[in-house]
Amino acid sequence: xxxxxxxxxxxxxxxxxxxxxxxxxxxxxxxxxxxxxxxxxxxxxxxxxxxxxxxxxxxxxxxxxxxxxxxxxxxxxxxxxxxxxxxxxxxxxxxxxxxxxxxxxxxxxxxxxxxxxxxxxxxxxxxxxxxxxxxxxxxxxxxxxxxxxxxxxxxxxxxxxxxxxxxxxxxxxxxxxxxxxxxxxxxxxxxxxxxxxxxxxxxxxxxxxxxxxxxxxxxxxxxxxxxxxxxxxxxxxxxxxxxxxxxxxxxxxxxxxxxxxxxxxxxxxxxxxxxxxxxxxxxxxxxxxxxxxxxxxxxxxxxxxxxxxxxxxxxxxxxxxxxxxxxxxxxxxxxxxxxxxxxxxxxxxxxxxxxxxxxxxxxxxxxxxxxxxxxxxxxxxxxxxxxxxxxxxxxxxxxxxxxxxxxxxxxxxxxxxxxxxxxxxxxxxxxxxxxxxxxxxxxxxxxxxxxxxxxxxxxxxxxxxxxxxxxxxxxxxxxxxxxxxxxxxxxxxxxxxxxxxxxxxxxxxxxxxxxxxxxxxxxxxxxxxxxxxxxxxxxxxxxxxxxxxxxxxxx
Amino acid sequence: xxxxxxxxxxxxxxxxxxxxxxxxxxxxxxxxxxxxxxxxxxxxxxxxxxxxxxxxxxxxxxxxxxxxxxxxxxxxxxxxxxxxxxxxxxxxxxxxxxxxxxxxxxxxxxxxxxxxxxxxxxxxxxxxxxxxxxxxxxxxxxxxxxxxxxxxxxx
Numbered sequence: 183x184x185x186x187x188x189x190x191x192x193x194x195x196x197x198x199x200x201x202x203x204x205x206x207x208x209x210x211x212x213x214x215x216x217x218x219x220x221x222x223x224x225x226x227x228x229x230x231x232x233x234x235x236x237x238x239x240x241x242x243x244x245x246x247x248x249x250x251x252x253x254x255x256x257x258x259x260x261x262x263x264x265x266x267x268x269x270x271x272x273x274x275x276x277x278x279x280x281x282x283x284x285x286x287x288x289x290x291x292x293x294x295x296x297x298x299x300x301x302x303x304x305x306x307x308x309x310x311x312x313x314x315x316x317x318x319x320x321x322x323x324x325x326x327x328x329x330x331x332x333x334x335x336x337x338x339x340x341x342x343x344x345x346x347x348x349x350x351x352x353x354x355x356x357x358x359x360x361x362x363x364x365x366x367x368x369x370x371x372x373x374x375x376x377x378x379x380x381x382x383x384x385x386x387x388x389x390x391x392x393x394x395x396x397x398x399x400x401x402x403x404x405x406x407x408x409x410x411x412x413x414x415x416x417x418x419x420x421x422x423x424x425x426x427x428x429x430x431x432x433x434x435x436x437x438x439x440x441x442x443x444x445x446x447x448x449x450x451x452x453x454x455x456x457x458x459x460x461x462x463x464x465x466x467x468x469x470x471x472x473x474x475x476x477x478x479x480x481x482x483x484x485x486x487x488x489x490x491x492x493x494x495x496x497x498x499x500x501x502x503x504x505x506x507x508x509x510x511x512x513x514x515x516x517x518x519x520x521x522x523x524x525x526x527x528x529x530x531x532x533x534x535x536x537x538x539x540x541x542x543x544x545x546x547x548x549x550x551x552x553x554x555x556x557x558x559x560x561x562x563x564x565x566x567x568x569x570x571x572x573x574x575x576x577x578x579x580x581x582x583x584x585x586x587x588x589x590x591x592x593x594x595x596x597x598x599x600x601x602x603x604x605x606x607x608x609x610x611x612x613x614x615x616x617x618x619x620x621x622x623x624x625x626x627x628x629x630x631x632x633x634x635x636x637x638x639x640x641x642x643x644x645x646x647x648x649x650x651x652x653x654x655x656x657x658x659x660x661x662x663x664x665x666x667x668x669x670x671x672x673x674x675x676x677x678x679x680x681x682x683x684x685x686x687x688x689x690x691x692x693x694x695x696x697x698x699x700x701x702x703x704x705x706x707x708x709x710x711x712x713x714x715x716x717x718x719x720x721x722x723x724x725x726x727x728x729x730x731x732x733x734x735x736x737x
Numbered sequence: 738x739x740x741x742x743x744x745x746x747x748x749x750x751x752x753x754x755x756x757x758x759x760x761x762x763x764x765x766x767x768x769x770x771x772x773x774x775x776x777x778x779x780x781x782x783x784x785x786x787x788x789x790x791x792x793x794x795x796x797x798x799x800x801x802x803x804x805x806x807x808x809x810x811x812x813x814x815x816x817x818x819x820x821x822x823x824x825x826x827x828x829x830x831x832x833x834x835x836x837x838x839x840x841x842x843x844x845x846x847x848x849x850x851x852x853x854x855x856x857x858x859x860x861x862x863x864x865x866x867x868x869x870x871x872x873x874x875x876x877x878x879x880x881x882x883x884x885x886x887x888x889x890x891x892x
Contacts, residue, residue, distance in 0.1 A: 196875075197861045200874075377860070379858070380857045380858035381820030381821040382860075383860035383861070418766065418803050419803075419858075419859065456762070456763065459803035460802035461801050474759060475758065476760060476761035477797065478796055537865060538821050538824045539824060543821075544863050578820065609820065609821075626820075629857070
């Protein structure tokens, strides 16, 4: 093995790449060669480092210097000053107050994070299985296959208290137990990587930055429940993720970690990739199963649950990417270690994609139980341009809003539930006073209306009715009674819809009414949008012949 | 529907993906990657080879946003309308493009050069608002002014 004196970790996560990361890397590599340092400095292309706002990023070890927002013309200066003369280029470094040469752990954005799921992201090269193995990768799989019975694996996951990270927070160990107890020769494991929540990219980062941790988690799950085959259902919109997972599968097979007779244990398990095709509803587990079977992605009636009759009507375990990524850590370090992080009922960490009106956006992993204030102001660095915090959208189109008066709420499943929102898959979007809550509710509802698959009536017919009312309110045509109408329709839709999409479709509306009713009222009564977002002039509409008509008021 | 035409390109995909019912979506993906869209005669061909009724294939193709049954414009401009982009004025960016190209979202310019689409989250929320051109080039941290500069690169 070749020894280098300096390692330059260049982020090649999708966002840094699209900000020009590749051009910088090529320039850096050329400069290193022309300075004759190719045997002393190694460039490592890593996955996402998290602070996407600052991309393209590079961390130089052993010093731990953090460079941000790099452009190709910076390469020469870094090589000449830093690599040759040992003087880090201050101009390009992350500016952290009080520290002259801050390392990652001294930068507030990283200091409050606890990385379990993202432990390798931004540290190893995701396209190199040996780097994963060198960081304790596949140790957990080895432990499971050589020293644990399947039931012991299920028990360990149960003991850890891990809850599904896809949104609902169902106990993972319990789910594994259901599938394991089914008497059937063919069982399947599915990884739900159909990350459709607009404004969230946690799964994408794991798939692109550390695909092997997902594979390891899935293989362990396969062993625990007695499955023969696994599927990763991933969005077609993530081509880089598909490419890296496919490569990881190939490497794992070549290393005897996947396929028949894994690690000579007698256990055989293989994994295939199935690409989604742009349908949000396919994130719902039974719709996803239909889609893997090559059908329209419409949800199925439950029961039977996938754990008894799922893919090809066989018992099927279906978990989210982040859930699987937690498994190797729990097995390797033990359930006790895992339980020490987070709260009693919500142990462990959660990955969020922090975006919107916050200074440092990016991908963060925090221990559950952390307050929203810590996330927004310590990690995210507060609200930009002197604006103030108005609310945080959590859980995407199925979630709700956390207003400023609940800034100190603990981020765990129960606390969020108590104010009418959900943990969701990890979208966390911060808004300042320039965002209109009625407009946001309309935005989400428009999304659900478009993505409703049309199978069940409440969701197909009910959500457009709610959208109509919201459109009326935001164009200055709101009427007394609209709020009550929204609430009533919303409740009916959530009680009667077939799947999770419809059941949670009205959450953003109900939640914004709950905390920002005054905004709805001023839209309706005073015909004013307090944030000046909505165009409140009633519009004349055109009929088929192009003649202007006034919209008739509905009594 | 039966067809006598031979389509060696499609045959190759069918051999690779298999003829079982659950391969259908993978086959459609591969064909679209090859041809840019899903022409009707190809769907008829797949139907006869895989022994799946054309109506069922049509149902699948039209269910998913990703599949296209008509040829695309030369440059496809996708404006991300994910939540993060939305709160950072993606609507303003979209409006600027609409005015620049003289078309609305979902339409194609008369010369067939540009098509404009709204999409759900490109997963680049840290750089919101973003657009993607031709499915590969992603531009972030845009403003209504900056996006026009970007578009001028695509002639």
